[in-house]
Amino acid sequence: MMQAFLDIADYDTATLTQIIRDGMAMKANPDDHLSRLAGKSIALIFEKPSTRTRVSFEVGVYQLGASPVVLDSKSMQLGRGETIADTARALSRYVDAIMIRANSHAALVELAKHAEIPVINGLTDRSHPCQVMADVMTLAEYKAPDLDFSHLSVLWTGDGNNVAHSWIEASARFGFALTLATPASMRPDEGIVTNALKEGGRITLADDAFAAAKGVDLIVTDTWASMGSTADVDKSAHDDILTPFRVTSALMKQAASDAIFMHCLPVYRGNEVVAEVVDGPQSVIWDEAENRLHVQKAIMCHCMDIGVGQDRGVSR
Numbered sequence: 001m002m003q004a005f006l007d008i009a010d011y012d013t014a015t016l017t018q019i020i021r022d023g024m025a026m027k028a029n030p031d032d033h034l035s036r037l038a039g040k041s042i043a044l045i046f047e048k049p050s051t052r053t054r055v056s057f058e059v060g061v062y063q064l065g066a067s068p069v070v071l072d073s074k075s076m077q078l079g080r081g082e083t084i085a086d087t088a089r090a091l092s093r094y095v096d097a098i099m100i101r102a103n104s105h106a107a108l109v110e111l112a113k114h115a116e117i118p119v120i121n122g123l124t125d126r127s128h129p130c131q132v133m134a135d136v137m138t139l140a141e142y143k144a145p146d147l148d149f150s151h152l153s154v155l156w157t158g159d160g161n162n163v164a165h166s167w168i169e170a171s172a173r174f175g176f177a178l179t180l181a182t183p184a185s186m187r188p189d190e191g192i193v194t195n196a197l198k199e200g201g202r203i204t205l206a207d208d209a210f211a212a213a214k215g216v217d218l219i220v221t222d223t224w225a226s227m228g229s230t231a232d233v234d235k236s237a238h239d240d241i242l243t244p245f246r247v248t249s250a251l252m253k254q255a256a257s258d259a260i261f262m263h264c265l266p267v268y269r270g271n272e273v274v275a276e277v278v279d280g281p282q283s284v285i286w287d288e289a290e291n292r293l294h295v296q297k298a299i300m301c302h303c304m305d306i307g308v309g310q311d312r313g314v315s316r
């Protein structure tokens with residue numbers, strides 16, 4: 001069955017774990033998957049800037065034997081007022097799936113509602129599930145090769161933003177404990193936290209990053225200013241509020257001695273994390289960035305109902 005990939009919470013643990021496993025298989029033997037999506041076309045729509053999402057999806061589509069159609073919303077009729085519903089209806093007649101980086105989550109949901117093909121969330125103001133699937137794959141590589149995450153604890157520090165939301169959903173599904181240390185004014189969405197708690201997530205909200213870092217296996221942060229976000233206060237006041245949540249070497253020392261550091265990138269050294277950490281030995285950011293490619297290939301195959309286990313043509 002064709003399926004959208006809008007949020008991690010939409011999927012059960014078994015399916016998500018299988019996608020991670022498939023991503024690992026794609027990484028280990030990319031040549032086995034060269035024609036898995038042969039003959040398909042996938043639209044990649046961008047309403048916001050992107051480096052990693054754009055390139056990893058475009059290259060991933062090619063590596064699966066399909067053709068990407070990269071679209072900047074500003075040069076589409078969408079940018080001149082055509083509705084998202086009509087865009088979905090038209091594209092459904094041409095391509096086999098759509099990945100969109102959308103300004104608003106509502107637009108993503110509207111697109112998925114009117115599309116007759118799978119829609120994949122490449123980041124909205126609310127969530128970034130493909131990123132966090134890559135992050136979980138990276139966490140598995142370093143700390144949970146058997147994909148049992150129950151013994152792990154993760155600290156998110158900084159803004160309780162879209163990436164944090166997907167981490168919360170991932171915690172409920174993959175079973176690691178997650179503490180989010182944020183300023184009171186930047187807490188994650190209450191509804192997302194409540195749902196995750198209801199579903200058994202071990203989520204804690206904290207206001208002291210230093211205390212919360214004690215013994216954790218992973219510290220993760222993100223930019224202090226997400227694309228399209230408008231702070232309630234001016235930039236310097238906003239940065240002052242976030243300064244106690246910066247990832248420093250002292251914060252890393254609070255964590256387990258073999259703890260790792262992640263950041264979805266782009267990173268702003270000296271703001272949310274110091275250069276010493278982001279470029280230091282505990283940082284796994286380049287593996288994390290690479291894993292976008294592999295896990296997204298697995299997500300595309302899953303959405304188009306062509307799992308890794310289903311042999312649909314031979315590689316070369």
Ligand code: CP
Pocket residue numbers: 049050051052053054123131264265266
């Ligand atoms: N992490 C991430 O999504 O990066 P881009 O904004 O470059 O796509």
Ligand code: NVA
Pocket residue numbers: 123161162163222223225226227264265266
């Ligand atoms: N939270 C960031 C993530 C960028 C990949 C943003 O939305 O801009």
